[in-house]
Amino acid sequence: MRNSRRRGRFSKQATATKYDVVSDAQRKRWEANVVLSQHNYSTTASEDDKTDSGVLLDLADDTSNVRDAPILATAQEEIVYETSRVDNQWRSGRRIVELGVLADGLAGCKKCGLPLHLHHTTGIINYGVSALLKIPCLNTSCNHINNVPTGKKHNRVWDANSKLVAAVQHTGIGFAQINGILAELNIPPISKTLYDSRQEEVGLATESVAADSVQEALVEEVNKSSINSTSNSITVSVDGAWQKRGSGRSYDSLTGHCSMIGTETGKIVAYSIRNKSCKVCEIAENGDQVPSSHDCKRNWSGSAKSMEPDMVVEMVGNVMQQGVKMEAIIADDDTAAISNIHRNLDPGIKAIHRQ
Incomplete structure (x- = not known):
């Protein structure tokens, strides 16, 4: 482990140790996405795929959007650690999730491309029975907060909300009844405003199909x-x-x-x-x-x-x-x-x- 105190950057040994741990972990994470040049499969890549050091990027993973991102923090950079309280309310209750949409959202940070992890979620914004998950990027040079959806949309409307109101119309129940069902399932309820707007949308579509x-x-x-x-x-x-x-x-x-x-x-x-x-x-x-x-x-x-x-x-x-x-x-x-x-x-x- 390098001794960062000799450079006069850190005033405490604990801060220097934390810096080294983060830098080493970040380096290992990025090195896991490269292919060593002495491997036999490295010769199949084109010269355009080589970095300045002659190391080839793994063609199996699309890392083109993160190639120019800094791999680790330098000794001259100051790392700021968030001290705000993490909102874990997203762990409470149940949600309706489209697995394919969630998987695509977790595939990579929108800014640097580093894969995201669901358990790093810091918050959630509910939109009826759909939601946006707030997931920060672990790249300390990025720290971008990603909005990961739990379902599809048409225009700016969540599909799950329209489908829910269509089911309400089909079964002949109403606003109070569907919220009662959601409550028993421990799913956040929908608002009357959302219900009325989706009911108008579904009604027009139903009339057209009829x-x-x-x-x-x-x-x-x-x-x-x-x-x-x-x-x-x-x-x-x-x-x-x-x-x-x-x-x-x-x-x-x-x-x-x-x-x-x-x-x-x-x-x-x-x-x-x-x-x-x-x-x-x-x-x-x-x-x-x-x-x-x-x-x-x-x-x-x-x-x-x-x-x-x-x-x-x-x-x-x-x-x-x-x-x-x-x-x-x-x-x-x-x-x-x-x-x-x-x-x-x-x-x-x-x-x-x-x-």
Whole structure:
């Protein structure tokens, strides 16, 4: 071990010893990434891969981004040791981690390329169920704090958060229920703001996929009908439902939905939704203000019972606008829907009452 005290740099032997230990460890770490010139495989490398000392860099590891970095601290450099308290909260609880993304993030420091280690993490920033790990580089000439993600992103949005809200929508649960599940798993909960923003994103994507799906199903229904009945006309079954069940005397549900199913394929060829409520609009109206710009879903002001006939007429009209002929409609004993279709669309469409 070199005696650094003779150079007059350090005032204490402990400081000099610490300097020598760090320098030796750093030298060994970097020397592990080189290939000795006397080895037989060193002759296969090109002259461009040689350093000034004639030693070849290991071609198996991509160290091109660290070749110019200083290998060790010189005696004239002062090493500053961090004394701040390390935040170990990242060890608490559980996280959703994509192993491939984490492995890529730990592959090398963004500044010098030295491999990172997960157990050197000093902190974590949670973004819903995803996170950024704060991992410092061990190269004392670098000390760069790397932000290592635990998952993928699309634009600036974490994939895991979008997938989580899509699962919430698919299963029919809500914000409180999903946070209850995360709490039982000891995973940090998501905020209401994040939930609402991802719900809007997922909703738009779902509507787009649904529109493409019903269009493909309609084409398939027409093709099968023309083969089986030698006619371009289709026969469909329609039925509606409400979020809140009616009692027979009271129908006060705020939303309703209706679907049209082809009899040949059994697939949904059209659907419609009615919504009487919008929180943004209602809050603005109660305060005599103009609602802010938003994706308003309120499209109905009538009674809940009158939703189904209106939705049936809308679906039949949309299908007919695409050049598809309607032969018959299988439905409940709803004379209002059939009479509206005969009066406004096509009086030749047959009505088959569902038993």
